[in-house]
Amino acid sequence: MSKLQVSLYRYHPETDSAPYMQEFQVDTQGRDLMVLNLLEMIKEDDSTIAYRRSCREGVCGSDGMNMNGKNGLACITPLSAVVKNNKLTLRPLPGLPVIRDLVVDMGLFYKQYERIHPYLQNDTPSPAIERLQSPEERDKLDGLYECILCACCSTACPSFWWNPDKFVGPAGLLQAYRFLADSRDTATRERLSELEDPFSVFRCRGIMNCVAVCPKGLNPTRAIGKIREMLLANAT
Amino acid sequence: MVTNITNLGRSGLSDWLLQRASAIVLALYTLFLVGYLLLNPGLDYMAWSGLFDQTWMRIFSLLAFISLAAHAWVGLWTVTTDYLKSTGIRLVTQTVIILAIFVFLVWGIQVLWGA
Numbered sequence: 001m002s003k004l005q006v007s008l009y010r011y012h013p014e015t016d017s018a019p020y021m022q023e024f025q026v027d028t029q030g031r032d033l034m035v036l037n038l039l040e041m042i043k044e045d046d047s048t049i050a051y052r053r054s055c056r057e058g059v060c061g062s063d064g065m066n067m068n069g070k071n072g073l074a075c076i077t078p079l080s081a082v083v084k085n086n087k088l089t090l091r092p093l094p095g096l097p098v099i100r101d102l103v104v105d106m107g108l109f110y111k112q113y114e115r116i117h118p119y120l121q122n123d124t125p126s127p128a129i130e131r132l133q134s135p136e137e138r139d140k141l142d143g144l145y146e147c148i149l150c151a152c153c154s155t156a157c158p159s160f161w162w163n164p165d166k167f168v169g170p171a172g173l174l175q176a177y178r179f180l181a182d183s184r185d186t187a188t189r190e191r192l193s194e195l196e197d198p199f200s201v202f203r204c205r206g207i208m209n210c211v212a213v214c215p216k217g218l219n220p221t222r223a224i225g226k227i228r229e230m231l232l233a234n235a236t
Numbered sequence: 237m238v239t240n241i242t243n244l245g246r247s248g249l250s251d252w253l254l255q256r257a258s259a260i261v262l263a264l265y266t267l268f269l270v271g272y273l274l275l276n277p278g279l280d281y282m283a284w285s286g287l288f289d290q291t292w293m294r295i296f297s298l299l300a301f302i303s304l305a306a307h308a309w310v311g312l313w314t315v316t317t318d319y320l321k322s323t324g325i326r327l328v329t330q331t332v333i334i335l336a337i338f339v340f341l342v343w344g345i346q347v348l349w350g351a
Contacts, residue, residue: 200248
C-alpha cells in the first residue's frame, strides 16, 4: 500500500519570509480516516504544525480549511471524499490573513458578523414568561440557525475576497436573514436599512460557492435572495 | 451601511433593480433587431431609415440607449470597486467611464434624431 502524499501549507511569520508547501508521506494503513485524523498523525511526527480543532465532530467549526481546493471541516471530511490520485493538498481558508500554517485571522469575518447585530431585538414590553412563536413561524428559522460560523462559505466567496471590509459575506447574511425572518424581532426596518447599500448584500453575484462548500448543507444564496425580496418589498 | 457616491443610484437596491430592468430592455431590443434583420434579408437604406423614422422605434431605441448607459454604469462601477484598490486610480477610472457613457448617450441620441 502506497503512502498518502500530503502537501501542507506552512507559514511561520516570525521565521519564514514567505509561505511554502511541505510534503509528508502518511501511512493510513488503508483506512478511510477523516482529514483531521490525518493532521493529528502528521503532528505526532512534526509537532510544529499548527491548526485549530476542538470538538472533532463538525459542531464547533474550528477546523475549516481548504482541502484539495475545496473548503470544508477537516473533522467530518473523509479522505475518500477529497483525495485525488493519492494526493492531498491542505491550505488555510483562502482570503484571510494567515497567523500560522492552517490558522487564519478571523477578525474580518467576525467584524462582518457583528455588523448584522446577531441577536434578537424587540422593543415591546417583555411578557411574563417568554415570547411565543407558532410552529409555522418557528419553521422559518430552519436552515438558518444551524450555522456554526466556520467561515468555509465566506472564504470561498470571491466577493468576500475582494471586499471583506464591505461585503457582509454569506455567513453574515445567512444570520442577517435569520433575524429578519424571526417573528419575535421588531428591528426589521433598521436591519434592512443597514443592508441596502451596493456592498453589504448586493455584492453577492449568486455564484453559489457558499452553498457548494457549506459543511452543514445550508443555503446562504437563498437567504440573500430573501433579503433582496424584503428590501424590494420595503422600498417599492 | 457602506457609503458610496459614484455608483448610479446611490443605493445598492436601486442599482440592482436598474441592472435587471435594463437587461430586460436590452434583451428585447437585441431580439427585435436580430429578428428584423433575419426577416428582411434584402434590407436597403430606405427600409432601414424608415424603421428608425417611426416614433415607436425612436422611443424603443432611446429606451435601449438609456438602458445601455445605466447598465454599463452599474456594471463597470462594480468592476472598478472590485479590482481597483487605489482610490486615485479608481476615481479617475470611474470618472472616465461615466464621461464616456454620457458622450456615447448624447452621440446616440444625435444619430437617432439628427438630420
